[in-house]
Amino acid sequence: MLMNRVETALINSPPRRWVQRWYETPLLLRMGGPLDEGARALEIGCGSGYGVQLILERFGAGRVDAIDLDPAMVTRARRRLARYRGRVRVGVADATDLTGLVPRDGTYDAVFDNGIIHHIPEWRKAVAEVARVLRPGGLFYFGEVTAHALARPSYRLLFDHPEHDRFTGRRFLDVLDDHGLTVRASRELVFGDFVLGVAQKSVPRDRPGAASERQP
Ligand SMILES: C[S@@+](CC[C@H](N)C(=O)[O-])C[C@H]1O[C@@H](n2cnc3c(N)ncnc32)[C@H](O)[C@@H]1O
DSSP states (O other): OOOOHHHHHHHTSHHHHHHIIIIIHHHHHHHHOOOOTTOEEEEESOTTSHHHHHHHHTSOOSEEEEEESOHHHHHHHHHHTGGGTTTEEEEEOBTTBOTTTOOSTTOEEEEEEESOGGGOTTHHHHHHHHHHHEEEEEEEEEEEEOHHHHTSHHHHHHOOOOOSSOOOHHHHHHHHHHTTEEEEEEEEETTTTEEEEEEEEOOOTTSTTGGGOOOO
16 A cells, blocks of 8 residues: 555655664664675665665665555655666565566565555565565565554554554564564564564575574
């Protein structure tokens, strides 16, 4: 589900950017560490592309693919990210089915979700796609809005979100685990309104070199 005008303004506001740069990014870096040199990352629901800048500059990705369902957001992201030409690709896609853009399983070293999965009615499908496109040992950095926040009168009045089958922080972490994404660190924030963390795609035990996979 796309953002309405109020949420678009809030998400792209300086205070939100400040929190993302100076609070969420350092917290996620403490939980999962920076990426290896040359790492390939995907951001789902990239909005206007500010998160991609952080993935390149703060997390140290070598290349980033970014998608959003909203063509207007993709246009804004392409404009913002033009200076990273050659390292960034931005396209319109649905996070619940990335097979057109990412046909090969295990393509990415890291996937980023900056507050998008709670926008998706069939959100488990998006989690399944994250798990599919991550390589074994790859990291999923997430920051999500929970049912707790979405039930608040202020949220219901100001923003548009799917209403059924929303998740608590605990439920979200359990569903990651169901998809082979082992949560390495997580934190609930603002009385359970938000959940941030890092999960790692499990490595098949019989895979050669599995024992030496990087731990965050
Ligand atoms: C709350 S915004 C977050 C945007 C960006 N990650 C940020 O932090 O600025 C949620 C974004 O998810 C996008 N979105 C919603 N449903 C989507 C889906 N099924 N697939 C991809 N993007 C989706 C919306 O268009 C919107 O840009």
